[in-house]
Amino acid sequence: MPFIQTHDGVQIYYKDWGPKEAQPIVFHHGWPLSADDWDAQMLFFLANGFRAIAHDRRGHGRSSQTDTGNEMNTYAADVAALTDHLDLRHAIHAGHSTGGGEVARYVARAKPGRVAKAVLIGAVPPLMLKTEANPGGLPIEVFDGFRTALAANRAQLFLDLPTGPFYGFNRPGAVISEGTIRNWWRQGMMGGAKAHHDCIAAFSETDFTEDLKAISVPTLVMHGEDDQIVPYADSAPLSVKLLRDGTLKTYSGLPHGMCTTHPEMINADLLAFVRH
Template identity: 55%
Template sequence: MKSTTRTLATSMLAIAVQAGASAHADQSPAQIAAQASVDGNYVVTAEGVRLYYKDWGPKNGPVVTFSHGWPLNSDSWESQMIFLADHGFRVVAHDRRGHGRSSQPWDGNDMDHYADDLAAVITALDLKDVTAVGFSTGGGEVARYIGRHGTDNVKKAALISAVPPLMLKTADNPDGVPLEVFDGLRKSSLENRAQLYLDIASGPFYGFNRPGAKISQGLINSWWAQGMQAGHKNTYDSIAAFSATDFREDLKKFDVPTLVIHGDDDQIVPLDISGKASAAQIKDAQLIVYPGAPHGLTDTHKERFNQDLLDFLKK
């Protein structure tokens, strides 16, 4: 994307976010979250965004929330949710704004709103002692939630193939991913979003571009279908949200047991600048590195991942 176009898009996003925030400028994030209501299988936020959610397992079981990656939805967690529900956990996952079956608001496609939407789900469903699990962009959502809302309702956290502390290469993050990479994503999204999603799912996301990889057409199809269900503008804006948001201050506010899991062959969110860096910044975090695992390890390594997550929950 040309720099002038990128600057215009960024400016428009900033204006939209400011406009959305002004309506509740005199209220704290917690006060705004408390105004959310439940309408069937939707949590409705104070600004009227409808967030589709799943609530599986025994309602009196220990609670686990799941925050999904870009450009997916809560369906991406189904293997973990059915596994944990069968082990007595109450598992809750929502489709992020602009994704899946949730509303597609033009504004607010940023980490602050993502985190506040998670707070709305937790508050509206009256969830307590939550273990908040986030994958990729969802890991950023969990980090920003703790940064903005604290851990009063959270007893544990898990960051899986997650984007914190900061993906983008900057002057004080020299090992990050260059801006041109994310500009390329934006360009491809505008040119042919369907092809972009097919290329990601059939290539680096699951490591299917590696020699000898066992390719699953079903996983590719599911990834593509979830992505195409999301809003075009929402997923476009979300590229900036997951790549350029700085979570370093949020990680300093983690004061609960935290599990970090990452693959050492993650071609989407490189291990050294993400999982390892986050674990180093979170006090007493437990880091587990899966040798040879790709970004989408929740599917490619789901048996091991499910057990590791269950072991962490039972501690």
């Protein structure tokens, strides 16, 4: 399996599919998942002539189960190390949830010529946590609850989230996929408990306002209006206002995990954006 080693000795696993001369699209997964969460997008873009790349964030999936560096600056530095190693140029970077924060932090700091476009999907920017400056955010007690549940019984938490709010399977009339739930659990349990615990602060307390302002490439912001994990009103519309060249695409009734529940819709809109 392909890995790169970061400056602090961490092994980062990645997939790199397709012709090396094709335009690369790099996928950044959410907490507490892995590159496997992008299967539907990787196969689709590979079939459409792109070079499809996805990595497991440090502490997640097949990467090292780190007890340090589980915060956004290091996550972005790890991405920079990967893009340098693969010498990616004019790449599209697409991030879901926590991965959207990672994309914002990386793209804002990327070397010239590395990034052509960015996509934020159900993403955590600008800031999830409720503060005086962000009164529409979620209170710290929500994230403390995640930390408590993870420390008490991570395996049960990682069943409860996909069974309920992540995919909207708790909504009346939802078509529930047992395979999707099990796959979420499988990915989550591959990672390290310490890294997952630390990452809760990384995705909830990191303020991406200045990152969004610094991004100059065209950026598509996609968000389900029934997102129960990253509430729509305090995320996507605020991010678009901060971006220099942002486009907002919303989806009525779709959940946080819409890339998995509605890949045909999301993939088509992603393709239209990257080809435009």
